[in-house]
Structure formats: structure tokens, C-alpha cells
Amino acid sequence: MPTRQERQHDVPTHELRAAQNQDVHAPILSPMKVRFISGRVRARIDDLELAALTRGEVLETRVEWPGGGWTLQLDPHTDVLEGRAGSLRAGLLGQLSTLNDPAHEGVTLNGPPRVTVEKDFGPQHG
Numbered sequence: 001m002p003t004r005q006e007r008q009h010d011v012p013t014h015e016l017r018a019a020q021n022q023d024v025h026a027p028i029l030s031p032m033k034v035r036f037i038s039g040r041v042r043a044r045i046d047d048l049e050l051a052a053l054t055r056g057e058v059l060e061t062r063v064e065w066p067g068g069g070w071t072l073q074l075d076p077h078t079d080v081l082e083g084r085a086g087s088l089r090a091g092l093l094g095q096l097s098t099l100n101d102p103a104h105e106g107v108t109l110n111g112p113p114r115v116t117v118e119k120d121f122g123p124q125h126g
Contacts, residue, residue, distance in 0.1 A: 027060035027073055028052065033120065034061060034072055041088065041113050043072065044120035053092060054100060074117060081109050090115045 030052075033044040049059055053076045062071040071087040078091035092099065095107040099117065106118030 027058040030059040030061050030074075032059060032061050032072075032074075039111075039113050040116065041072065041090075042116045042118065043074065043090075044118045045074070047119075047121050050099060050119060054096060081111055081115060083113075088113075088115075090117070092117065 030045070030049055032046075032049055035042040035044075043061075045053070045059070052059060053074060056076055058076065059074040060071060063069055069086055073087070073089045075089055075091050076093055076096055078089075079094045080089065080091040082089050090109055092107070092109075095109070095117075098104050098107050099119070106116055109115040109117075
């Protein structure tokens with residue numbers, strides 16, 4: 001299995017910002033894993049994504065296609081859970097301490113939709 005730096009989508013945050021030509025307040029693109037289940041969204045983040053959230057960075061993952069697309073943002077600056085036109089923003093402000101607690105695997109935001117953010121710290125970070 002390739003190491004974290006060998007995986008194509010893993011780029012340090014400062015390089016992502018430069019490549020995207022974005023300021024520090026703009027969302028950074030994240031390779032987080034997302035799963036849709038009826039009435040629920042489940043996002044799995046790694047240790048580097050959790051560190052970015054803790055630093056106050058908004059994480060975003062998206063899929064675009066002609067005429068549309070879908071976006072998920074994890075936002076550490078708000079507690080709001082809101083969606084519109086193919087976009088969902090999940091505010092984690094009140095959940096960051098729990099998410100950073102090693103005793104917890106993740107947090108759940110009661111929606112609709114219900115959004116679960118889980119830590120996925122695999123061996124690629126060892």
C-alpha cells in the first residue's frame with residue numbers, strides 16, 4: 001500500500017492552497033470518504049484532516065458533472081447544518097473537542113440529514 005505522501009490526492013495544505021490560488025479562509029479540497037445512506041451522510045476523516053479542522057480550516061469535497069454537482073463542507077466556524085442545491089455544510093464548532101478526544105470515534109449532527117463525522121486513522125499514517 002502506498003504511503004500517505006505517495007497517494008496522488010494527498011498534498012500538503014500549503015501546496016493545495018497555492019495550486020487552488022485560494023486564501024487561507026477558503027475551503028481546502030479534501031480526500032475525505034463520504035457515504036450516503038437514506039436520510040444520512042457519513043464522512044470519514046483522517047488525522048491530517050482533523051488537524052486542519054482544529055486549525056480552523058474548512059474541508060470540502062466535491063464531485064462535479066456537466067450541469068450540476070455535489071459538495072460537502074465540514075466547517076469548524078459554525079454549528080449550522082444547512083443544505084441547498086447540491087451543497088451541504090456541516091458546522092462542527094461545538095463538536096471539535098469531542099472529535100479531538102481519543103475516546104470518541106466521531107460525532108453526529110442531527111439533521112435532517114443526520115451527518116456523522118468519523119475518524120479514520122489508518123496505517124498509512126504510521
